[in-house]
Amino acid sequence: MDSQFWNERYISGETGWDMGEVSPPLKAYIDQITDRDLRILIPGGGNSYEAAYLAGQAFSDVTVLDIAPILVSRLKEKFARTRVKVLEEDFFNHQGSYDLVLEQTFFCAIDPSRRPDYVKHMYELIKPGGHLAGVLFNRPFPKAGPPFGGTEEEYRKLFTPYFDIKTLQGCYNSHPARQGYELFINFMPKLKTLCEDFY
Template sequence: MFLDEAYWTNRYNEKSTGWDIGSPSTPLKQYLDQISNKGLKILIPGAGNAYEAKYAYDLGFEKVHILDFSPIPIAQFKQSCPDFPNANIFLENFFMHQGKYDLVLEQTFFCALDPQLRKEYVKKMQEILLPGGKLTGVLFAMEFDYPGPPFGATLEKYIQYFTPEFEILKLEACYNSIPPRQGSELFVQLRKS
């Protein structure tokens, strides 16, 4: 399966966006609520309609950035959040991105990538995170018995993917998932080694 820009744009055109919950995910919302340093430079890759970015921006995080390579969610986000700085919006392939960040928020991006790109994902996260930077978010805590996306993994596989490049601060069952996803998500917080 070739999960290129055309594939995702087609999914938006067909309104086949089961990953889109229509609001910020509860785990990321509650995580952002706990951060006092509003000066962090944040990236949300594969941001889609970027509810978490709007939430973070409304909380006072002025250095939050979004990235997606489908123009449809980017255009929808610009309409829903017109005050968000255009300079913080990237319409591009994540693997080509050159920014540096204190924090990358993971919400349905890792699981949307072809599993063959997982090593490249880890390498790219290492590249774009500043020293001591964190990768934080939600991953699926299961493997799916149908062709993806989404693509999940087991806890053991996630540990293999992310070590030794990252220090695992948290990789545990997500206690505050939305009801339809209860028991199927892991909360992850990794620090760049």
């Protein structure tokens, strides 16, 4: 599941995860944000409907990461006249400091063996007082992934060492194709001193 794997998926149009619109739970969350100057990261951005929505709502500092070259090229053209930054970069190598990271079909696309690395790196990227918000699948998948599923219990165990769980509950406003299968998350990084034992 390297850049070539994802590049070929976009070239062939094998993007069954793509809803063609902003994720309704993320849209509802974005609509509650008043500070348009937050530094926002969208890793594994895909076709980046959320980034387009943020740009349309005058958010001034949005960064999209993806590792598929063909997709990144398309996104750079799409966002050329906006303030959205598009980077062809592996999330696990990315350095930065963000007020908010939006999770939408990235976590489920990485191998589950890398989930502890995901949590730790998210913790490193998000500023104190910042948020990791978005949706996670609340179901297993019958075929080998991606996507890779999970459960609320697994996520609590995985994230709790590094994050305070503000919200982790079933979505009431999922896209029809995902009704009953999504959990909305809103996690805040714990104080660094509380996490020293996990480094």
